[in-house]
Amino acid sequence: MKKPLLLAFLLLTLILGACGGGSLEGEEVSITGALIGEDQEGFRANFEAFTAETGIVVTYQGSDNFEQEIQIQMESGDTPDFALWPQPGAVVDAANRGMLTPLEDLDIDLDEYKSNFSSYLVGLGTVDGVIYGGANAANLKSIVWYQPAEFEARGYAVPNTWDEMIALADQIVSEGMNPFCFGMFSNGASGWLATDWMEDIMLRTGEGVTSYDKWVTNELKFSSDTVTNAATLLSQIMHTENYVVGGTDAIVSTSFGNAQDPMFSKDANGNPGCFMHRQASFIPAFWPEAAQAGVGVETTVFPFPVIDESLPKAALGGGDMWGAFNDRDATKAVAKYMLSAEFHEASAARPNNARLSAHTGFNNDLYSKDINRILGTIISDALSANSFRFDASDLMPPEVGAGSFWKEMMNLAVEGPGYIDTAMDNIDKSWP
Amino acid sequence: MNEKKQSKYLTFGISTLALVVFPLLWFLSQAILFRELTEQLARNIVVLIAIPFGSTFIFLLFLGMNKLIHLAPKDTRDSLEARMFVGPSLFMIGLFLFYPSLRTIFLSFKDRYSQEFVGFDNYLWAFTDAEMITTIRNQIIWLISVVILTLLIGLVVGWLTDRLNKGEAFFKSIVFMPMAISAVGASAIFKFIYEYRPPPLTQIGIINGIRVSRGDQCWNNREISGEFKGYDDPSCINPVGWLQQRDLSALPISDTLEAGGWFSNALINLPVNTLLLMVIMVWMYTGFAAVVFSAGIKAIPAEIMEAGQIDGASELRIFISIVIPYIKSTIVVVGTYMVVTVLKAFDIIYVSTRGDLETNLLAVKMLDEFSKYRNFGRSSTVAVLIFVCVLPVIIGTALRERENSDL
């Protein structure tokens, strides 16, 4: 019935398209990912200049169920052009299933890519020597948020070593307050914050980066001394009485996005709910609006304390990596743009931005916030010096990294230090 | 002879054409046509035509089949017509429900990417993995508690509303209304009630709000004569993350229970968060039970009720000895429906905890295995488990259907 008309219509479109002289004007490229809220707005802003120049319209839709939804989409064949994953492991998995287009086929200069983003990062998205993942943003996790004014008012010194931090914590407790904010509830992902703590500790104990890499591949077991020691130090923070505001209950019940709120509210005596919150650099996007304005000034960071002073300084971080599902011309253009040093310029200028470019050539002065400049520089330096390590739970197989590791951390919080050995054993047993 | 054979072939040809080829073509053309339209037309136009398109295309199927059948010789037309009437539904059930289910069973014996056979490995995993055991335990708790509670409260409401002269419809509507709300909406509503915020923040969930306000020196950050009074006084109790409580051990009541005998000790293991999530489903479905029971109770012949009254039996006695036996089959039907609903429960868990902290149910676990752990074999195994739990229910219903149709 309508079919002949449709065919004619189709033919017309094709002819018109061809007559357009190969320009990509009006082409649509869709990206999906886990970034929501401010991060989403910033990401979208990055494409404005690109669209103005090339005419390609890029749409981005974020969802906090993204990781599960993209699986269904890959199964149904109804995929976007790009998926921006918060961990490279998922990129590898999609590549293994034959879903992704290698970067080579997208006309990307691979050598340039490696030198811009560090071979470590690029390696994370590589399968059997073929590169599938496009590095995008990085975030720094080896930082502790605090409020300098509160420290000064009480005569606290910023701790440089673990022992100093424990001493400070004890002092705060003796003054009737709680030193740490700690909340790790997250729909379907509860427990990842504690894994971050363990990773930071692992990078600074044992053999540093070397033992860390072995741990990621399970060459170094969870039940080994190094890792058990890391869990013990973590437990010191979680379980020592009064260290965490709200106690272990708060640890498992508070959503990670709300965990830092006590720092921003003062009780009747003018004391904040907590003084230190170890959390990644993307967390300001979750603060109450009033607090967001003071990021880098009222609320800023000090680096995660050193534990073994003989080890070189390392940085723990995470980052996004995208995969492409086809090799259209428009897709290629967008891919090239996303890997350029100019990407992230628009979001960097935004006042509430918390995303940092992983491109070592990115001009860090473009960040409108001082704090981002500091963090961005730390990241670029670490990447160039190969002392940047990706979040381990994101690199481990999903049954562990997204399963038993997270779950056992939650169990550990509730059960107490006596549970450490059982937890480590359980995780080892679950390794596929 | 030849004529008969000819007409037989003709009939066969036409029936194949009408009942197999045509519906298939219709299905394919609707799918492809609509897909093309979606790709070619602007979004708004697609939405506008989607509704009339989808609603009317189906009639073409039956009209077309009817026309084709009229080509066949008259005497065979009747049986062809029967098949034409029934055909599409069988076709769709077979294609969209039955075939995929068989495939799921097939996949449950394969590995994570459906490439190699692994025999019963996945089933072994399903019954030995710690989280699966917890999930199955939860499913059992849900089955027992939700079904019993819904039936119980539904019976009470159905019976009592019938005892009213006025206002019967009003009460039934109120209890029935949550059924119209999606499970996602209901979960959001209850999430608001169970909400936890770390101290010293204001508690916006009423349960924690009450908990935190207990004591003379404790307020939920209420403004009293200009100042905000909170609950940081040492005599005050901290709020509790209700959806994160896997048992009673974090609550003060556990102290009293620990001092008791073995039963009290066992009571400490009550999975609070699972129970709280079950409340949501009970809230949603009790009204359904009440309405069905109410209709069933009204169907009880008046003479029997009167007889009980005349004999001077108390209301409770009448309820137990007359009403319940009379509506026994209704109770079974409602119970069956609830069992199946509980086995399929997904939205509630997905929106509130996504299965964390031992609240998981089979339907969510199935999707988790598929999307989070990317193991298609295990995901199919969990789906089969759900189906197997439902099997006794099928058999029961089928047997009852047999009885009824024999009557």
Next chain:
Amino acid sequence: MIRNNQKWYDKPVTKLILVSIALTWIFPLFGFVLSSFRPGESIKRTSWWDAIYTGRVWSELSFQNYQEVFRAENLDRSFYNSFAVTIPSTIIPITIAAFAAYAFAFMEFKGKNILFLFVVGSMIIPLQMSLIPLVQLFKDGIEISGIQIIPALDINGTYVATWFAHTGFGLPLATFLLRDFMMGLPKSVIESAKIDGASNFTTFFRLVLPLSVAGIAAFGTFQFLWVYNDFLVANVFLGIYKPENLVVTSHMSQIAAGNFGEAWHLRTSAGVISILVPLGVFFGLQRFFIRGLLGGAVKG
């Protein structure tokens, strides 16, 4: 039943129990709906019952949250999507089921009982059993020993996929209920029509369908609400990566389940909006809805 025996009716105990149950049932909604009218900061600062107690709540109420949710979130688009999915997904299964129910109720053919058992049995197959392979079917078609029986349709992400999925899932119950209903129709009328020589088609259209309107409306309301409130099928078959494809439930879950901030002012207002349509349908068509349930339940 005789209703003038005062001993049995309107007892105060009865009323007390019912009122308590009714209050308990309404209560969760109350705080939720009230909060949807309060500004976000107020919700987090003062709990809603404290706000009532101190009397401050009356000055705070406004429609601000609703405006924000509509403007910023494009909720209206999700409504269109919900209807575009729901209406055909109600009409198609009803049509197919009506024909099949007629056949099972009034026609005789070989294998009728076995086929009906097949339909009834399918009623209890949980949709999880068929979800993933159905998605694959819509994408890749069916191939048996190298022969492509159904070609790769690639219809996931369009409304058509949801229509067929919902049809498949809803047909068993629809057929069962409608047949039940039709069996209850006066057989004599239909017999006489047949004797007069009317074809099955005519009998179906002119006689049985009009008589079955009550049953059809009943199941229709039930199916409408079920599909409208559905979350899983829309997520899987319509997809959610394009914001234009979100249906109201998916959209609502993104707002409600998100860890992002504590946007309770958006969650509550989006929640209220999302339940308005089903509540409206429910109250308007309550009679039919209940009839539908009863049809299947009581006759069993």
